[in-house]
Amino acid sequence: QAVVTQETSLTVSPGGTVILTCGSTTGPVTSGHYPYWFQQRPGQAPRTLIYNASNKHPWTPARFSGSLLGGKAALTLSGAQPEDEADYYCMLSYSGARPRVFGTGTKVTVL
Amino acid sequence: QVQLVESGGGLVKPGGSLTLSCVASGFTFTDYYMSWIRQAPGKGLEWVSYISDSGRTKYYEDSVKGRFIISRDNAKNSVYLQMNSLRVEDTAVYYCMSHGNDYWGQGTLVTVAS
Numbered sequence: 001q002a003v004v005t006q007e008t009s010l011t012v013s014p015g016g017t018v019i020l021t022c023g024s025t026t027g028p029v030t031s032g033h034y035p036y037w038f039q040q041r042p043g044q045a046p047r048t049l050i051y052n053a054s055n056k057h058p059w060t061p062a063r064f065s066g067s068l069l070g071g072k073a074a075l076t077l078s079g080a081q082p083e084d085e086a087d088y089y090c091m092l093s094y095s096g097a098r099p100r101v102f103g104t105g106t107k108v109t110v111l
Numbered sequence: 112q113v114q115l116v117e118s119g120g121g122l123v124k125p126g127g128s129l130t131l132s133c134v135a136s137g138f139t140f141t142d143y144y145m146s147w148i149r150q151a152p153g154k155g156l157e158w159v160s161y162i163s164d165s166g167r168t169k170y171y172e173d174s175v176k177g178r179f180i181i182s183r184d185n186a187k188n189s190v191y192l193q194m195n196s197l198r199v200e201d202t203a204v205y206y207c208m209s210h211g212n213d214y215w216g217q218g219t220l221v222t223v224a225s
């Protein structure tokens with residue numbers, strides 16, 4: 001049974017850059033896992049930032065970008081803003097009976 | 112504008128049942144798969160179930176298999192989650208999400224307690 005791993009917490013300075021990663025215990029993350037990234041601010045519902053590893057929605061701020069990096073999915077935040085302080089979750093797709101698995105989530109602090 | 116509105120949450124005793132609803136508007140509902148995702152208090156997101164656009168394909172997380180049933184009514188732009196044999200560990204905010212355009216609802220809280 002796949003487990004999707006993320007950093008527990010990361011801190012970034014205002015205006016700085018931080019990279020969040022998303023790994024799979026089954027092996028390298030590829031485009032075939034259709035990686036998603038979600039942001040959840042305190043007290044709010046999640047919203048989708050990135051789909052299929054690197055695609056953005058119209059509401060995704062330009063400072064967020066997604067990629068595949070070293071066998072993991074990655075979310076890069078360049079030019080962090082106070083409003084980016086949130087929990088970030090990735091989600092991977094798998095074949096078989098358990099087709100969607102969320103990562104454990106990363107708490108990003110802008111400080 | 113696009114909206115997903117969940118309802119049906121509440122307090123239920125262990126072993127009880129509850130049916131959640133999610134009504135979609137602002138997009139062509141029949142074009143999209145739909146998921147239910149939950150979040151226990153203070154915990155991360157957990158995918159629960161999804162249903163294909165036609166309703167013919169359904170998947171469930173192992174912990175809810177045999178207890179929860181997902182369904183949809185495309186004429187009503189709605190997706191449902193029938194939850195039976197509820198356990199304390201099913202306590203969570205339940206969100207619906209549309210796949211493809213990737214919208215989320217605001218969630219509905221289900222509390223299972225005696």
